[in-house]
Amino acid sequence: xxxxxxxxxxxxxxxxxxxxxxxxxxxxxxxxxxxxxxxxxxxxxxxxxxxxxxxxxxxxxxxxxxxxxxxxxxxxxxxxxxxxxxxxxxxxxxxxxxxxxxxxxxxxxxxxxxxxxxxxxxxxxxxxxxxxxxxxxxxxxxxxxxxxxx
Numbered sequence: 001x002x003x004x005x006x007x008x009x010x011x012x013x014x015x016x017x018x019x020x021x022x023x024x025x026x027x028x029x030x031x032x033x034x035x036x037x038x039x040x041x042x043x044x045x046x047x048x049x050x051x052x053x054x055x056x057x058x059x060x061x062x063x064x065x066x067x068x069x070x071x072x073x074x075x076x077x078x079x080x081x082x083x084x085x086x087x088x089x090x091x092x093x094x095x096x097x098x099x100x101x102x103x104x105x106x107x108x109x110x111x112x113x114x115x116x117x118x119x120x121x122x123x124x125x126x127x128x129x130x131x132x133x134x135x136x137x138x139x140x141x142x143x144x145x146x147x148x149x150x
Contacts, residue, residue, distance in 0.1 A: 030148060030149050031146045031147060031148050031149060032146075032147055032149055033099075033144055033145070033146065033147075034144070034145030034146060034147040035074055035096050035097060035098055035099070035145045036096070036097040036098075036099060036100055036102070036103045036142060036143070036144055036145070037094060037095070037096050037097075037142070037143045037144075037145060038094070038095045038096075038097070038103065038140065038141070038142045038143075039092050039093065039094050039140065039141045039142075039143070040092065040093040040137060040138075040139075040140050041089035041091075041092055041137070041138030041139050041140070042089055042090060042091040042092070042093060042135050042136075042137060042138065043089055043090055043135060043136040043137075043138055044090040044091065044134070044135050045133065045134055045135060045136070048133075048134045048135065049090070051134050052091075052131075052134040052135050053078075055131055055134060056078065056093075059117065059118065059127065060093075061076075062117055063113065063117060064076045064095065066113060066116075066117065067113070071098070071102065072097060072098075072102040072103075072105060073095055073096065073097055073102070074096040074097060074098055075095075075096045076093070076094060076095045076096065077093075077094045078091055078092075078093055078094070079091065079092040079093075079094060089138045100144075103142070
């Protein structure tokens with residue numbers, strides 16, 4: 001019995017020693033962080049798709065184009081859920097940021113941008129209220145892109 005236990009432990013020790021280099025290779029970091037991607041789900045009120053798209057084409061687009069010029073946004077897009085089931089969003093708004101710092105800007109930056117593009121925070125609040133007649137917001141998600149090192 002002791003002989004079998006000793007033999008088993010010896011075999012286990014040998015296989016462990018030989019597998020260490022392989023295990024170390026398997027755990028090397030072969031990727032790096034990429035852009036930060038934020039999504040917002042939008043549920044369009046019946047018959048309001050065109051009105052909402054016109055609204056997005058105005059301020060939302062101008063707002064993001066300015067953030068691209070400022071270096072805080074890489075790209076943005078609108079995805080349509082072609083076969084939305086009950087409770088699923090009709091649209092997904094996507095913004096892509098170069099890093100977490102550009103994603104998490106101060107409220108002062110956004111207040112200043114809002115004042116420059118809309119004239120005042122009061123106008124912005126009213127536009128938000130008006131937009132509520134066109135859509136309901138669903139969930140938001142934020143993702144970190146992972147890119148393989150080549």
